[in-house]
Amino acid sequence: MAAHRARRWSLGGLVLLLTAALAVGVLITTTSPAVNRAQAAPAAQTWSDDFDGAAGSAPNSAKWSLETGGSGNGNHELQYYSKSSDNVSLDGNGHLVITARKNSDSGLQCWNGTCQYTSARLNTAQTFTQAYGRFEARIKVPRGQGVWPAFWMLGDDLGSAGWPNSGEIDVMENVGKEPGTVHGTIHGPGYSGSGGIGAAYTLPNGKAFADDFHVFAVDWTPTSITWSVDGQNYQTRTPSDVNGKKWVYDHPFFVILNLAVGGDWPGSPDAGTSFPQTMTVDYVHVTSASSAQFTGAIKGIGGKCVDVAGASTADETPIQLHDCNGADAQKWTVGGDGTVRALGKCLDVRAASTDDGALVQLYGCNGTKAQQWTLTSGGDLTNTGADKCLDAKDNSSADGTRLQIWTCGGTANQKWTLG
Template identity: 50%
Template sequence: MNNNLNRIIGSLFISCLFMMGCGTDDTQTVATFNNLVAEDNFDVDGEIDTSFWNFDIGDGSEQGIPGWGNNELQFYTDRSENVTVENGFLLITAQEEDFNGAQYTSARLQTKGKIQQRYGRFEARIRLPFGQGMWPAFWLLGDDSDGSVSPQIGEIDIMENTGDAPTEIFGTVHGPGYSGENSISKKYTLVNSRVDTGFHIYGIEWGPDYINYYVDNVLYYQVTPEDVDEETDGEGEWVFNDRQFYIILNLAVGGNLPGSPNEETVFPQTMVVDYVRVYTNGIN
């Protein structure tokens, strides 16, 4: 991929002098994952590649309560109005419409059982939507095929954004003792740019004892087992070694994090994905 040499080749550590919000005496572990093992460049117009992606369909109802656990307002579909490939891009579009009891529709894609691994680099080049109530995300979820449930399976949110904050994204981890509102997270602020007017590369590099967060190949955040221990007063558990994780791309409407759309929110809104790539260095 572009700028591989900029990802710190030949070094195991880099001073946090170059990192956002770190002390100059700290160090962060850096790995170079350069073995491309999976990618979707969305080169074929029309339907998504079902050898790579699955659809999550519905309103996420649990015990009769919709919202995917987050009080979201959309119904996810597999319709072309909500998800399609066009001119080399994946388009995930939120519509304002009455559909199966919901006021909005959108799409959520995931790679469970198809593209999943433990450790490596996961990245995507994306242009995000804009407007109050928009909640686009690119994230990883631990495989629950063994019957484990959240937060034990772990969650790595590579990129989340609220549509009313077009210069900010969040990188977050969830696990036992640090899930939901108590998750461990850091904000990254773009300078002289916006997430909705240009494409940006969002990625993580994940090893046995760290998860590094990148925007446009800039390392801005690292989470380690020691950070989890410190943030949870010893009550948290590092669950990022014992299972494979799969990719999720979705555009939610409303919910706990962004709040509902308002009268200024324009529909439709589209999350435009140029590519998704997965790398390894052979340790997974």
């Protein structure tokens, strides 16, 4: 796991940080004690990249800097980080693609001689930093022994404080020898490298992360960091976890995406590893506050609860009204990222429809507008993609009544309370 890593910054990246003026974007959302936090407006999105652009074009230089070099990054990695479009470009379909390839340039030198592979690493150190909030990316990772994709963050004081005093938050790391597992880790003074503090998340039923896109996120507050995969929280770290050492997650960090090859943790590629390998990123979104603002029941007409039919976690499971029973199928998290989640998945408008009567369902969280909701002080739970209200069909409060979206009319079957 990540604890085997000695450090992750490169010499070139450190020089960049020492010479660049970093743009700091610290945004912390607060509410008056008299205001129910769950009914406050969702946190604002402070930074994002959805990677829209022509196929073959470079990532937006107003958002990302490309690092170069083959220093091994303190881990004996085998790749040379390149700015070439062969290694990093948009695909024209709303994705960033980082590609690791076998190197054919005999003049390209790495720490151990002629570089064996080329790949890419991007950071936002010069363009965006933030303390606290939700940092989320939807990524499809590569596969194979020796490949090492990562979505992570470093403190903006790296140039002055040095690593690990500046702090590191690994949102997602995967090594090819563990196809169904990702790791989330923090590194700081006295708990870095082999002492990094973290946990792993493994997909059920033997699935591999390389088979599909998944959403990786951290929700970071002054007193905690919580990791999730596809909306399912799997660990929380607080100052008590660092055992009296310094909690250094109190200042802005910047974002990094990279695909390494080889190194002390993943080991080298073997005969079964094919190249090229790609790390495909659908989006990176950052909001200004933690997503976990409220967890509990959502009650509607007749005092009935919003319920996942049959407590099923399958995509397209109907959402209905039911007598309140305290079950997990009725425990919803209303988040600062605009999602409403239960059983590790999101409240979703079927087929992203904006029509009156479009049914609401449970679906894997994917960052689309069909899964964005706002709870107003008046009790309207509005889908922002359609600008329509969550509605109990036919004004009914009977068990099993399906929920849908409908033009907001202020009626009882469109009013919702939390808790």
